[in-house]
Amino acid sequence: MYQIKELTQRISTTLLLLTLLVCNNTVAKEWLVDSPKAYKEAMKQVQPGDQIVLANGVWQDFEILFKAEGTQTAPITLTAQTKGKVILSGQSNLRLAGKHLIVSGLVFKNGYSPSSAVISFRQNKKNLAFHSRVSEVVIDNFNNPDKQESDYWVALYGQHNRFDHSYLVGKRNKGVTMAVRLDSKESQNNHHLIDHNYFGPRPVFGSNGGETLRIGTSHYSLTDSFTRVENNYFDRCDGEVEIISVKSGRNNIMNNVFFESRGTLTLRHGNHNVVKDNVFFGNGVDHTGGIRVINKHQRITNNYMEGLTGYRFGSGFTVMNGVPNSSINRYHQVDDAIIENNSLYNVSHIQLAAGSDEERSAIPINSQMKGNIIVNDNKQQPFTLFDDVSGIKVTNNIANTQVVGELAAGIAQQNIEVKRAENGLLYPTKKEQEKYGVSRSLTPISKDKTGPSWYAKRATTTEFSSGAIHIIDAKEGTLFTAIKQANDGDVIVLNDGHYQVSKLISIDKTLTIKAKNQGSAKISFQRTSLFEIANGGSLALEGLLLDGSQSPDSHGNSLIRTQKWGMIDNYRFVMKNSVVQGLDINHSFHFFDSGKGAFADDIRLINNKFTTITGDILRLDKEIEDLGIYNAEYVTLIDNSFENVEGALVKLYRGGTDESTFGPHLSMINNTLANVGNGNRNKAGASVFIHGTQVSNIKNNTFEASNIIRVEHTVGEPITHINANKFINTDKPTAVELKAIGPHTADISNNQYHSK
Known part of the structure; x- marks a missing residue:
């Protein structure tokens, strides 16, 4: 009798749940909107379970406030009619406020945010987002044109939010690409999840303010965040020395790949952080780094580092000295760090007690370094000790080189042969050495498993001479017209003759201009400059004769200049096998003059001749x-x-x-x-x-x-x-x-x- 009664109750409960589900599906509504006005009207009526769909097209100057209250079982969704076909341009942004919200499928490009963030998990200080998710969004070169005007691309506030499977590429203005903010109680102990994102190339910024991801700030660094950063791909994130800057406590940084990124994963402030199962592929690129350790109770285990060339604060592995009784914004002493079972292959520099000076005199204490493997093909031992490292107990590690004397007892020199496994990582071939370094179960996430599947991860820099070839003759206006009509990467070949240019030529694409026969194509110009490198421009010159004798009789001329102000894009300039002469019409006639705020990734002069120049x-x-x-x-x-x-x-x-x-x-x-x-x-x-x-x-x-x-x-x-x-x-x-x-x-x- 009891079993029949229990069965009857279960059937009734199941029927009730099915009824609620059917009712829920019946109530849920899809709102297809095609204008900001229609969007606002829909937002006034939206209910839990509803979906707002933005119609395909370009939405210009659209500041989206997505403020609503969904539920765990019936979230409210904002999405694109077709993922990738809704473009937010001009001065557009997105703010989320409320609970159980989901955003997906949007693309931000051809513009910039008029506020402090492109995507913000809050409306204002009082209205934050909780239990919400932004997935499969794209922010592609969406930069404020003022390079020194700071903003975030993504600002995480509130608690229990997720940012995943998104594409963030090409941030050029000042400010962190993604920031986890802890500036209120409601945003602390937040348990955010940042996963499966493609952090694509971030160019060298040329000053502080170019981090890719920051968790907290120094002011709140003794507060715990509990943020998880997992399964992301950091591809050539070169903004500054800190790729990830951890400035809070109890965060997990796990299973991420850092590919040819200049800088380090830096535990800058905060305690009890875990850095585990990350993979760093430097491939010998300049200034590629690994992990930098500061503060208390940090756990750095099962990380793989290969081909890292960085040194000092950007080295392959760094343990810092601290400041005695440090203020909250300086360097706290390393205490109780465990550095265990990491693999370091062809890592040029491992620096311990780094930064030691009169201020940073607090040496690492109560720490351990064990079970690590260190192999350098060039047989150069990588360790540099800047102070007393007796506070790091070094035991049971192996290396293929003899290391510095203070560490020799804990790092055994052995003959280590390695082989690359199916997961793309190197491992020792001898069975007795298998216990050192990372586990064989470590599987680096591949680039194609990150970001939205529908948005291509294309090259961000156009190579010189990668496009079509155009051959021109020395007729009036031919050079100016050819440059104007050329496409990115094209090559303009000059037949023999004298090219007289009467207009300033703006270079806003990657171009190569070369003589068909070296020294037989002469270019003179009648303006204060011949070429001006503008946003998007890079210039290569080869085999030319460049003459300034026809330029105006005024001081301060230049053969090549950048935009005088307002450049946001980095540029490149290369000149080979050319002759520069006659820059002497008046005083201070310069060859190349950078504007304020302009930044060159690379300037190269190779096998050229310069003569008679007053600047x-x-x-x-x-x-x-x-x-x-x-x-x-x-x-x-x-x-x-x-x-x-x-x-x-x-x-x-x-x-x-x-x-x-x-x-x-x-x-x-x-x-x-x-x-x-x-x-x-x-x-x-x-x-x-x-x-x-x-x-x-x-x-x-x-x-x-x-x-x-x-x-x-x-x-x-x-x-x-x-x-x-x-x-x-x-x-x-x-x-x-x-x-x-x-x-x-x-x-x-x-x-x-x-x-x-």
């Missing part, structure tokens, strides 16, 4: 506010000759005390300088002036009757080598430390000095 060759010194901003990342000069140049060959300036960037880098090899830098308007007082440059290599050059090389070191432990040069009637290089105490650290050696 500078490369003017990359416009960021004089000393905020850590600079104008070029890599500047390379090889096999060029410079004669009778009144200004400086290079003026390269990075001021301030910010340490979050890697550049500038200067490489100057096998060049000859004769009478360079001696003009009375050369305020730098040097043929080469570098201030705050982080890496400089000046070697095998000949300086004759030229001004000095002047080096000014600021912060960041700059590396300067001035070696094997010949100085004829030219004074010795000078170097000074403007921030560090003591003699300069520049290596000025093996040079020859002659006088006639």
Whole structure:
């Protein structure tokens, strides 16, 4: 009798649930809207379980407020009629407020947010989002045109929210790509989930403010976040030294892949964080890093690092020194860190007690490093110890090189043979060594498993000479017209002749302009500049004769310049096998002049001849506010000759005390300088002036009757080598430390000095 009664109750309960489900499906409504006005009307009537569908098309200047109250079983959804076919352009954004909301299928491009975020999980400080999800959205180069105007692309507030399977590529203006905010009680202990996103290339920003993901801020860093960052792909995220900046407690960073990304996963503030099962593929790219450890009770286990070249704060693996009794925004002492079963293959630098100085004197304590494997094919041991590391108990690790003496007892040198497994990772082949390093079950997430399946992960930089070839003759207007009509990546080949240009040529695409026969295509110009590199532009010149004799008789001309202000896109400039002459119509006629705010990823001059110039060759010194901003990342000069140049060959300036960037880098090899830098308007007082440059290599050059090389070191432990040069009637290089105490650290050696 009891069993029959129980069965009857179960049937009644099931029928009730089915009835509720049917009723729920009956009530739920789909609202197809085709204008902001229609959207607002729908939002006034929306009920739990309803779905608002944005009609396909371009929605211009649409600020979406998605504020509603769904339920766990009946969330309210905002989606695209066709995923990827609803484009939010102009000044558009999205704010979520309420509970159990779902957004999917939207694309933000061709514009920027008028507010502080493109997507914000709140309406305002009082109205946040909870238990809500944003999935399969795209933010593609949706940048404020003012590079120094800061915003987020995604700002997570509230609690129990999820951001997943989305595509974030090309953030160029200041500000974190994605930020988890803990600035109110309602946003702390939040248990957010950030998973399966494609964080695509973020260009070098050139100053602080270029992180890809930040969890918390220093002000709330002793607060727990409980954010999970899992199964994301970080592809060439190069904004600054911190790719992920953890500034809160009890977060899990797991199963992510970092591909050729310059910088590190940094445990900057906060305690009790877990970094596990992440994979770093550097592939030998400059400044690729791994993990940086600061603070208390951090757990770093089963992470795989390969081909990482970074050093100092951006090294393959870093354990920092702290500041005694540190303020909340400085460096807390490393205490009780466990670094276990990690694999480090061809990692150039492992730095312990890094940053040790008068302020950062608190050495790591109560920490362990065990079960790790370290293999370098070049047989160079990677460890650098900057202070006492006795507080790190190093036991039961193996390496294929002999390590520094203080660590030798805990890192056994062994012959280690490795083989790549099906998961793409290297493992030792000897059975007794299998217990070291990462587990064989570790499976790096593939790029195609992240982001929305319907949005292609295309290349973000157009290579030179990757498009069509156009051959033109030296007729009036042909060069100007060819450039205007060309497509990104195209090559314009100049037949022999004299090309006289009467208009400023704007370069807003990637172009190569080359002579069919080297030196037989001459270009002269009648404006204050020949080329102006604008947003989206990169320029390569090859085999040309560039002449300034027809330009206006005024001072301050330049053969090439960038936009004078307002550039958001990084650019590249390359010139090979060319001749530059006649930049002497008036004083201060420069070859290349950077505008303020312009940033070059790469400037290269190779095998060119420069003669009779009254200004500078490369003017990359416009960021004089000393905020850590600079104008070029890599500047390379090889096999060029410079004669009778009144200004400086290079003026390269990075001021301030910010340490979050890697550049500038200067490489100057096998060049000859004769009478360079001696003009009375050369305020730098040097043929080469570098201030705050982080890496400089000046070697095998000949300086004759030229001004000095002047080096000014600021912060960041700059590396300067001035070696094997010949100085004829030219004074010795000078170097000074403007921030560090003591003699300069520049290596000025093996040079020859002659006088006639």
